[in-house]
Amino acid sequence: MSTIPQEKVLDNSIRLLLEGFPFIQNRVERFKSNIFKTRIMFQNVICMHGEEATKIFYDPDKFMRWQAIPNRIQRTLMGKDAIQTMDGEGHRHRKAMFMSLMTPDKLYKLNHLLTEQWNAYIKKWEQMEEVVLFEESQDLLCRVACAWTGVPLKEKEVRLRAQDFAAMVDAFGAVGPRHWRGRKARKRAEKWIGKIIRKIRKGKLQVQENSPAHVIAFHRDVEGELLDVHMAAVELINLLRPIVAIAWYITFGAVALHEHPVARQKIAEGEEGYVELFVQEVRRYYPFGPFLGNRVKNDFHWGGHHFKKGTLVFLDMYGTLHDPQIWEHPNEFYPYRFRNWDGSPYNFIPQGGGDHFTGHRCAGEWVTIEAMKVSMVFLSRYMEYEVPPQDLGFSLVRMPTYPRSKFIMRNVRGTGQPVEADVHALSKCPFHQGAASAPRA
Incomplete structure (x- = not known):
């Protein structure tokens, strides 16, 4: 018999849309429980929160991704039947x-390409009366994404392709026009990248x-067969799109630099290790993904509840990153907190939890950290600009925000300082220790 709280509702999908990112956290606080039951999309859902819940959620013997990610998200954000939906040997x-x-x-x-583009864009922005960083950084x-992966990109197509990748991201929590823009963008991108895959294979x-x-x-699958052209296109887009999505973090990082000038000064002066701490705090503090979904693979008991095979389970990303039991004063922006972070892959989950190599933690997390690091150094050390009065607030209802x-x-202008070699280098911080042991392609 389950002893966990249960909401007596027919369906909570509307409340989820109205409450946004804090939906699970609100109920965790109300019920005084890190696990509860509700109904979303007219089906029973178990919601989990916190570090211990994350450890269970990423146990491959207990959970699977099969049928956990709605078709509407697959058809916009990640592509149908992509790696994020896979389990077992095929996923590994x-x-x-x-x-x-x-x-x-x-x-x-990647860092070399980022440095080249930041230098070029600063020169471009010097000629512009006003720069909208969110759009320009896309x-x-x-x-950078196309040059790094080897995808040819025509100059006249840059804005279209960037907009399409951004539209896929912008659609993941949307209904109506935003969702349909994301679907149309994905169709265009898959057609474009599919042609490139065919050309590469034909020489x-x-x-x-x-x-x-x-x-x-x-790439050949576990049966030794080449991926079909469509799936190869989907997976190549799963490298391109997430790099463009870093524009969300860069924009939030710029807000943090503006609102915390001491932090900007520390990065500009090159305080050892500080930019990495700053980047991690941006990823913790500012919202990107509200929660993750899995389905129960095999029956088990945990937290006073019997998890039945096939049940949909949500893991609270946003709430776990703002949990006072894990993070002291979680609603304060404080990069130095990461000096004492224990390195757990289960309490810091802005791009998923668990192991990069064997689990579903985002393969591109190191790319995000590196791109953020380079971008914050440029925004702090290699350019000056004015921030006119504007609304820098963000909604916790809009997903993504x-x-x-x-x-x-x-009035953007370069500082004229020569770009130092350390901007090109992979961070020596502990967040990248896994990269050093990664197999070389």
Whole structure:
């Protein structure tokens, strides 16, 4: 017999849309319980919160991704039947392919491309009366993503492709027009990338043999068969789209630099290790994903409840990142908290939890950290700008959310300082220890 709280409702989907990111956290606080039952999308759902819940949630003997991610999210954000939906040996095999792309050499290349583009964009912005960072950084990151993966990108297509990748991200928590824009954007992107996959396989497009585009184009599944063209396109987009999505974090990072000038000064002056602490706090403090979904793989008991096979379970990402039992003063922005962070893959989950290599933690997390690090250094040390009066607040109901003004800058100018070599280098902070041991492609 279950002893956990249960909401007596026919369906809570509307409340989820109205409450947004804090939906699970609100009930955790109300029920004084890290686990409760409710109904979402007219089905029974168990909601879990906290570090211990995350450990259970990422146990492959207890949970699976099969049928856990709604079709509407697959058809916009990640693609139908992509790696995020896989389980077992098939998932481990494909995840190994993605992780083979996250080596120090490839992250060095990414940082070099980021540095080139930030230098170029500063010169561009110097000629502009007003810069909307959220939109401009999408274009910048789209150029980097395509150059890093080996995908050719025409100059006249930069804004279209960046907008499409951003639309896929913007659609994951949406209904109505935002959702349909995301679906149309995905169709365009899959058609475009599908053509590139075919050209690579036929030898009509020459790309470096160890480039991400080449690796995915010729990846073979556990049966030894090439992925079909559509699936290869989906998985290549699963490298391109997340890099463009870093624009959300960059924009929030710019807000944090503006609202915490001492932090900006520390980065500008090169305080050892501080930029990494700052980036991690941006990823913890500002909202991106509200929760994650799994289904129960095998019956088990935990937390006073019997988990029945096939039950949908949500893990509270936002609430866990703002849990006072884990983070002291969680609603304060304080980068130094990560000096004493225990490194647990189960309490710091902005891009999922568990192990990068064997589980469903985001393969591109190191890419996000590196791109954020380079971007924060440029925003602090290598450029100056004015921040006019604007609305830098953000909604906790809109999913995903971003500053309402999208961060407007004026009078942008480069500082003229030579870019130091450390901007190109993979961080030596503990967050990247796994990258050093990653297999080289």
